[in-house]
Amino acid sequence: MSPEGKAYLDRFYSLLEKLPEEERLDAVREIESHIAEGLAHGQPEREILARLGDPRKLARAYRSEYILENNQGRTFKEKLALIGFYCTTGLLSVTVVPVLAVIAYGFAFCAVLIVAAGILRTFGATWINMGITPDHQIPTQWSIPVAVIVGGIIGGIAFISRKYLRKYLAFQSASYRKTLPGSGKTFAD
Known part of the structure; x- marks a missing residue:
């Protein structure tokens, strides 16, 4: 060499x-x-x-x-480095990674807040409003069941977004590896 x-x-x-x-x-x-x-x-x-x-x-x-x-x-710094790698791998990644990450983690956080709000409202937190429209509030005794259902839906969206974010990141790694010599193609091809 x-x-x-x-x-x-x-x-x-x-x-x-x-x-x-x-x-x-x-x-x-x-x-x-x-x-x-x-x-x-x-x-x-x-x-x-x-x-x-x-x-x-x-x-x-x-x-x-x-x-x-x-x-x-994985440390937080390693996670940020990984996100940085994928965000710089292409124009699609600049959009897909941040959007899926915000949906996944933002919705997960919101799902927890919704359930917590339902519980607090049930036990007397009058400053929490839960309504279908401004004029139609959900009865206090229904706060926890409604919060669990809505939180479950939002949490489900977060889970699916996280799942597809991980699949996309794995796909990006595999795609890059396929471009390397010796990954299934020989130099003689």
Whole structure:
């Protein structure tokens, strides 16, 4: 491997600094094998490196996949980094990710507030209004059942939005991985 290829791998390794050491080494070995496979098929190393793309984007994809696969123990900062990655992957993501995230988490929060409001209203909080129209208020004794039904509907929308947000993020990761050499297509194709 030329000094240029070695420098690419070193840069890639350094950009994976937030991953555990074993994950970093696996990622570097995988990219190194892509380069070796391309060289074995007679392709110029420069062309192989160009096809791999910017090491920052490649490292970002590996970090994203690692975070998605290791759901347990994610910090808030890691979640924000993951959202940042997906928001910058394309125009569609700039719209889809924030909209689904707001619906998922905003509606979940609202569902909890609706149920809490129904309970508070039942126990005498007169400042909470629950009505179909301004002139037609729900009777106080029906506050909890109505709040549970409405909260359940809003919570269901939140759950479905969260589910599709996760599916979209997984799809984006898989799509990016498919563009990498060696992901089902050989260099000779």
